[in-house]
Amino acid sequence: MRVFVTGASGWIGSAVVPELIGAGHHVLGLARSDASAATVTAAGAEVLRGDLADQDALRAGAAGADAVVHLAFVHDFSRFEASIRTDAQAIETLGAALEGSGKPLVIASGTPAVPGGTATERDGAAPGSPAAGREANARAALAMAAHGVRSSVVRLPRTVHGEGDGGFVARLVAIARDRGVAGYVGDGAGRWPAVHVGDAAHLFRLAVERAPAGSVLHAVADEGVPVREIAGVIGRHLHLPTASVPAEEFGFLGGILAVDQPASSTLTRESFGWEPHRPGLLDDLEQGHYFA
Numbered sequence: 001m002r003v004f005v006t007g008a009s010g011w012i013g014s015a016v017v018p019e020l021i022g023a024g025h026h027v028l029g030l031a032r033s034d035a036s037a038a039t040v041t042a043a044g045a046e047v048l049r050g051d052l053a054d055q056d057a058l059r060a061g062a063a064g065a066d067a068v069v070h071l072a073f074v075h076d077f078s079r080f081e082a083s084i085r086t087d088a089q090a091i092e093t094l095g096a097a098l099e100g101s102g103k104p105l106v107i108a109s110g111t112p113a114v115p116g117g118t119a120t121e122r123d124g125a126a127p128g129s130p131a132a133g134r135e136a137n138a139r140a141a142l143a144m145a146a147h148g149v150r151s152s153v154v155r156l157p158r159t160v161h162g163e164g165d166g167g168f169v170a171r172l173v174a175i176a177r178d179r180g181v182a183g184y185v186g187d188g189a190g191r192w193p194a195v196h197v198g199d200a201a202h203l204f205r206l207a208v209e210r211a212p213a214g215s216v217l218h219a220v221a222d223e224g225v226p227v228r229e230i231a232g233v234i235g236r237h238l239h240l241p242t243a244s245v246p247a248e249e250f251g252f253l254g255g256i257l258a259v260d261q262p263a264s265s266t267l268t269r270e271s272f273g274w275e276p277h278r279p280g281l282l283d284d285l286e287q288g289h290y291f292a
């Protein structure tokens with residue numbers, strides 16, 4: 001297939017592109033800068049220059065493709081509402097370009113938090129929760145199934161880890177270094193689901209190749225790792241004490257650390273035969289690359 005990938009130069013895109021190419025697909029990657037274009041080219045993909053807000057570029061990329069994987073997202077947490085709107089517009093444009101074709105549109109989203117429970121593929125984000133905006137965009141993508149688009153949503157857990165990760169776990173390491181303490185919020189019992197980036201990339205490929213229209217998939221390997229244990233490994237590697245610290249010390253991450261949010265992937269594994277086999281979060285942290 002010829003697959004148009006937005007966010008091809010990003011953390012997850014940089015794993016999805018080789019996964020697709022390795023399986024014999026051809027990739028066209030959206031790139032908004034020379035540096036991103038160089039990353040996409042180096043991964044063996046063709047480049048389409050354009051910004052996420054450039055609807056003509058998105059339309060052109062999708063119209064010439066057999067499948068679309070939408071990973072780009074403006075990660076500016078100080079203007080999250082604007083990022084959600086940009087994402088919504090991009091999804092609408094990509095979906096419209098595929099309408100009536102039966103071609104796959106696979107978008108990234110996040111696993112929801114279910115108070116007192118473990119989130120499954122059938123659960124949704126609570127209205128008004130931080131994830132609600134992305135959930136609405138995911139629902140809009142799934143609704144395109146009724147218009148001849150083989151749309152699906154791959155929900156990612158709180159951390160998609162691996163060597164080169166610059167996301168939440170890398171940020172926790174940086175904050176620990178800055179503050180001289182490997183911290184957690186409250187009693188640290190809140191759990192984060194996790195997946196290795198290579199295993200997540202594999203699930204995106206399976207979604208492109210065979211997710212039925214309207215599917216929700218969970219790229220979850222670890223159902224829930226207590227944040228106190230994450231802090232414990234960070235503290236040991238950095239030779240720092242591990243302790244509870246006020247949520248404000250983590251900036252926007254404070255609220256995310258405070259919430260117990262385990263998620264399962266039982267339905268995804270059953271439906272798609274997906275089995276993560278790369279290191280779990282704590283084993284990956286033990287390998288030391290987060291502290292180099």
Ligand SMILES: NC(=O)c1ccc[n+]([C@@H]2O[C@H](COP(=O)([O-])OP(=O)(O)OC[C@H]3O[C@@H](n4cnc5c(N)ncnc54)[C@H](OP(=O)(O)O)[C@@H]3O)[C@@H](O)[C@H]2O)c1
Pocket residue numbers: 006007008009010011012013030031032033036050051052053071072073074075108109110156157158159160161167168
């Ligand atoms: N990583 C995680 O742990 C995690 C967890 C849950 C959900 N997710 C979701 O998974 C998706 C991929 O995440 P990621 O970790 O790969 O993010 P990332 O490393 O920040 O990459 C974001 C990608 O989006 C592109 N992008 C950002 N703004 C753009 C714009 N205005 N125009 C065009 N492209 C733009 C970036 O291009 P440049 O290279 O030019 O910056 C990059 O390719 C996102 O939807 C993210 O929210 C990730």
